[in-house]
Amino acid sequence: MLVANFLYFPLDFKRPSGTSRGILTKKEAWFVHVWDDKNPEVKGIGECSIIRGLSPDDRENYEEKIQAVCDHINQIENYLADELIEWPSIYFGFEMALRDLANGGKRLLFNSDFTESEAKIPINGLVWMGDKAYMQKQVQEKIDKGFNCIKLKIGAINFQEELEILKSIREKFNSEQIEIRVDANGAFHPDEAMDKLKALNKFDIHSIEQPIKARNWDAMANLCKETPLPIALDEELIGIYKLEDKIKLIKQIQPQYIILKPSLLGGFKGSQEWIDIAKAEGIPWWMTSALESNIGLNAIAQWAYTLNNPMPQGLGTGQLFTNNIESPLEVSEGYLIYNQSKKWAVDEKLGA
Known part of the structure; x- marks a missing residue:
């Protein structure tokens, strides 16, 4: 039992x-x-x-x-x-x-070349919101650590200052050297969103996540149709549970990308439904953690690897916490690695 x-x-x-x-x-x-x-x-x-x-x-x-x-x-x-x-x-x-x-209670949910330490997952380097100096410092740190894909949270400080940060990156690195993703978390008002997308497009942005708040399907559909740079849906997918509603959303909005956070979308099963629907519409995706500990990040990363998506994934958040569970997961030069020589510390912290 x-x-x-x-x-x-x-x-x-x-x-x-x-x-x-x-x-x-x-x-x-x-x-x-x-x-x-x-x-x-x-x-x-x-x-x-x-x-x-x-x-x-x-x-x-x-x-x-x-x-x-x-x-x-x-x-x-x-x-x-x-x-x-x-x-x-x-x-x-x-x-x-x-x-x-x-699978034996060993934190090996999906055995693969990744868990055998024979393959690694490309990830983006996350730059958190803050003042201009703090954000620029983070950008430089990510570049110094070998990331060639950087994701910047935008929408909290002055938009012109955010543009200046992007400009400073592009003055040093072209899009083949550094891929830039931005995440607005729904911060733009629908009436100003297109102008801001045009301003961002000057810096050869890979994509923008959730430019306006979720549940504005008509406005988002219009943005996705007219946008000068690709739009990725993130928060838009949250709270949509029925398969028919998921299909309706994707067909109506027709985004350029979708982003999957399993703990917000119903795990492997709920995320796989979104992947299948998007694939039927020719819409690519990538996976992102939702600030889980190494336990959750491990599960997401192991599953993501089996899906054979070559794009940089959003799986670099395991180093954010002072009291995280020690694990074989490591970030090195823009990749997430499963280092078999390192052990899990679940017994010490979680009593397992």
Whole structure:
């Protein structure tokens, strides 16, 4: 018989990190353990974590819902299919834990050349919002560390200063040397968005994520149709649960890209639905973590590698926290690597 429990374990940022929704100082996380009572030494671990104000399952009874799943762990198939459709991060946490358990409780959810340390995943270097000097410092640090794809959070400081930062990059590096992605997190007003896209396009931007707030489908569709630079949907996908609604969104908006965050979209299953729909429309995608610890990042990275997407993925967030779980994951010269010589420290921190 299966048994499950959980541990609340908030993650503390090394430095407060800015987005257009505000400053983040911690990431709330609950780690679930699942095991067979006949073999309690082997445990699967999953991460249920939320971003306040963004995660669709950011609700007061979040922890009670995790407990309810633990209480019904032997009816988990019904829970995953029916009870958790609108609790995507909890779905992902248990999906992760059960897959880990099925594979021996070794944090090896998807065996591949990546987990054998024979292949690596290209990732973008993330530049957080801040004043101009701080953002420029981050850009230079990412370039010095070997990243050739940089993602800048924009929309919180003066737009002209953000343009100056982009200009300073392009004065030193062309688009073949450094790929630039920007993420507005919905910060642009629909009436000004096109002018801002045109201004950004002068700097040979690869793409912009979510230029306007989600749920403005007509306005977003018009932007995607007329935009001078590719638009990637991110927040737009969050909170869309039914397959028919996902198809309707993609067909109506016709974005140039979509971005997948499994803990916001219902784990591997929910994300795969988006991939299949986008593929049918000829729309490429890439994967991004949602500020998970190394437990969640590991699951996303292992799965992402198996999907054979050569684009830089957004999987470089594992170094953000002071109390992260030590793991084989490493970032080196713009790549995420699984270093088999390093061990997991789940016993010390999570009691697994």
